[in-house]
Ligand code: 2AM
């Protein structure tokens with residue numbers, strides 16, 4: 082099946098659409114956004130999340146009938162397996178940043194074939210950086226090929242982690258997280274999982290740690306990170322399931338290993354980490 086599919090052509094179409102969508106988002110920031118909340122006061126959606134998702138879905142359905150779509154705002158398909166070709170689309174990753182910061186938000190497109198990541202694109206909309214890859218031919222930041230990740234120790238590592246997980250919360254015992262935040266060289270938090278994964282791929286971050294992400298947040302970024310030799314699992318060490326929510330530990334393989342070992346020891350000593358099905 083795979084021989085007949087031109088992944089480079091798919092990458093090129095996706096690139097046209099993502100750049101067009103990026104311009105639409107920049108334009109939208111010049112006028113008033115319609116902001117609503119979804120499941121909670123910090124779960125935001127705007128008119129533009131919906132508009133951009135519909136834009137992608139219309140183009141994909143027209144150009145690639147027979148492909149499936151998993152997307153955040155519900156205009157895609159309801160899938161119970163990863164069979165066939167599936168586009169994982171987040172029209173705005175970091176909607177809170179889009180609304181409040183007006184920067185550090187992205188558009189994320191990952192294309193999978195029978196569960197294998199083939200094409201990934203992440204556009205950091207406001208600074209214009211486009212991270213992209215076709216499986217097997219390396220990952221790129223704009224026109225520059227990204228080098229493979231090299232070994233790094235925890236005390237030289239920059240780690241992205243949200244402050245939520247350092248305080249009492251219902252997904253992880255913060256006593257597991259705090260020693261890592263202390264031992265690493267520095268912590269950061271950008272508020273767009275796709276940008277954070279792109280930063281892992283280009284070496285700006287050595288690890289990204291999050292307790293709850295959706296398939297569209299990570300679909301593209303996982304393909305980019307794999308292309309540069311990064312490691313990715315759930316926080317409890319189990320494999321990621323792209324049909325569900327996951328916790329995520331992704332980074333430089335040496336730092337990922339060190340932090341994974343620490344978490345495993347803490348789980349064995351009885352500390353709590355949310356386990357996903
Ligand atoms: P979003 O902006 O597309 O919702 C913020 O730390 C990161 O987590 C963003 O990538 C954000 O994606 C994602 N995120 C926020 N709330 C989430 C939720 N309830 N489930 C999954 N991902 C979420």
Ligand code: CA
Nearest residue numbers: 153171173174
């Ligand atoms: Ca989103």
